[in-house]
Amino acid sequence: MTLSVSAVLPTLYEYYTLPAITSGLSANQSYFTLNDRNITLYSGAMHYFRVPKPYWRDRLRKMRAAGLNAVETYIPWNLHEPEDGKFDFGAGGSDMQDFLDVKEFFTIAQEEDLLAIARPGPYICSEWEFGGFPSWLLRTKDIKVRTSDSKYMKYVTRYFNMLLPILAMLQFTKGGPIVAFQIENEYGSTEGAGFVPDRVYLQQLVDLYKKHGINGLLVTSDSPTAHRDVGTLPGVLLQTANFGSNPKPDFDLLKQLQPNKPTMAMEFWGGWFDHWSETHHTTSDEDFRTTYEQILSYPASVNIYMFHGGTSFGFMNGANLNNGEDDNSGYQPDTTSYDYDAPLTESGDYTDKYVIVKELVKKYNTVLTKLPVAPSITEKVQYQKTAIEKEMLLDDIVSNLPNVVQSLNVVSMEQLPINNNSGQSYGYLIYRRDNIDIPANSVLTIEGRICDTVVVLVxxxxxxxxxxxxxxxDGFGFWRIKDGNLTLGPRSLKNATLDLVVENWGRVGYGLLYQFNQFKGLWQGNVLLNNEKITSWKLYPLEFKKSWNNNLVGWNNPSGRWAPGPSLYKATLTIKKPKDSYIYMEDWTKGIVIVNGFVLGRYSRIGPQQTLYLPAPFLREGNNTIIVFEHYIPAKQIKFSRTAQFKTLRMRRNHA
Structure with missing residues (x-):
């Protein structure tokens, strides 16, 4: 009997670890070696915090089946330390704890015969809320993130003292999967507006890694043609490149900056992400193939960003600033979907790009190891639409809220004395002024810019x-206008209640250092009525934490009038066997969807995203509760789809 080729091939770990591990990933020559054997890294990005834990193995096996030999992931500080000094690595009790067992993720990657690249930041960008920074950092006056500022480094050190020992145990030289660690992220991009990247800061990070026994390869990533080597420590850290196309100029410059060192793309952007109000971004399969083959034939190692994008569940989408200003006028919030037009879709399905990767890796990889059979795709279903059964208007929502803060003036979310004095990170903040007289045709003015949206009710x-x-x-209620005005109607009112419901639509996660002043709410000025300052506010944090979502009281039968304004709407989805689906929100206006207490994500009629991915692990047999928080005008039912729905635009780009 003749054995198949795959049956006699070694696994990846057998090839690189037998008979013993004596060294890790080396960049001491013009090519990589791992344990003294030549290696080209064929890596793909997948973020454990964007994928339901029960699906980690499926996605990782699909990556390995494509021929990849490594997985890359960021590590988000804001999830692992959600409150000042309170940590969660999978059992910390936060709403996201089921996503956070980073040790298990790397362990599963190794079990699936993949090496790993860890990018712990502490800044990660990743189109993630605040670039991965916890918002409570903003409570420290004059803190300078991403610098050697002692106020900032005190918190980085405390966090890394918790995280790095976990990662140290997972190093390849200790028998684990991690072969490289990235120091900071695209640090060269902080250059500008009079700021020179702080190499003292980079050295402090390196020292923390060494202190915790991390002896693996340390790297940085940037666009060399844009920033040369200002974001790295030449001779200490290996610089890698980030780009979306035309790799040769960046690779050639890397060779000049680092003679006799290996060449690698830490981020080859095989797709792109979406901002709300844009059309959905895709890149053609032809362009993807061309650039990927140019990288492999250079030859260079490469990490495809993203190989599997996943979802920025909850309130975790980030944002960009598109005009270099520091006043938020160019603010661009990201969508909940992080599909990224990747080789694996948001829900883990194969695309033509997956086939391209498999073909090209097989063509260029000279190290043959055993590959698994590609897993079958996960079944998707379109559940029957379900009617809204209950509603809750704003006053009833407020009556459920556990915290009210009395404040003379409006203040930002972050400054509220809640969450163990960590402030409010996510969700909404209701600014209420009771017993106010509003003359006919009064004009409400909000000074400065709103961060980020406001709904006004009387x-x-x-x-x-x-x-x-x-x-x-471009109108009142959004960040694009400064000192916005709103006329409150023709009637004169006595002892009225004025509500300003303000939303954090995602903190900026990329830009120059001064743009990381990411307070949310109303904080840039006063609120005026007919040019007179309004004082004596009641502030109600509306955070939509799971424990609160699951214990709401005061639901009413739908009134039939479906009054516009911020309200909650509840439906029940009854199923026999949970399967993946998408919630189709095309008939609603703007808000969030909550499933069994967990905030699934955001929707907005302006698109491009029209559906919210609903993984089967979030559902249960029997009754499932779906709650919609609608800002404006609701629909009367919840609809589902078997596939994701987007508005589409083909494009190419050089950088965010």
């Missing part, structure tokens, strides 16, 4: 305009 009636079209972002 006595529970919606005063501000619903966001129906993209152009609505």
């Amino acid at each position: 006595n529970g009636m919606l005063m501000s305009k619903p966001l129906i079209e993209q152009d609505g972002l």
